Amino acid sequence: DTGVSQDPRHKITKRGQNVTFRCDPISEHNRLYWYRQTLGQGPEFLTYFQNEAQLEKSRLLSDRFSAERPKGSFSTLEIQRTEQGDSAMYLCASSSPRGGPNYGYTFGSGTRLTVV
């Protein structure tokens, strides 16, 4: 499978626990994006990377959220001290070197987080 891979597909955690999600983009894509989607809403932008540099972060990304992309390949999104409001689908997308939806912008299948 040469698409965008996300792991795990589902995660159930207790409130207050830390969770980490992984995204493996398409290998030749240098841009990587994280979005959050709650039930009945469209995806909301969280952050994006160009190679290993995190170039933009949404105001939605509170201090409990941190994202990394070491070596410009896979990325991780960590949520510390999870809250019930963090329950959502976390989507990752990657795009080709020319960037943007014009050029091969591909979403992964997402990680569904449930905080109980």
Next chain:
Amino acid sequence: EDKVVQSPLSLVVHEGDTVTLNCSYEVTNFRSLLWYKQEKKAPTFLFMLTSSGIEKKSGRLSSILDKKELFSILNITATQTGDSAVYLCAVEALGSYGKLTFGQGTILTVHP
């Protein structure tokens, strides 16, 4: 702040019907408008529109953009049960490096 509003929020039709989904937007320095189909998992790309009045077509689906009135429509003719999904509209601004602002989506249900 960029904004995208879709209507209707949900729609129920029977196979063979034609549907029109609407998307209005506000964006600083518009670059493109995109339509996606989402069936429980990853959004899959349908169309990208950058110029007014030029219809994009793929099989039974078509879409057009009006940059003066700031809206787009997605038409689906001869609907099938496999068209049941959430249809998402998104906009990209110039200089945003691919960051998309999505609407809340239209849930389309097609009954046999």
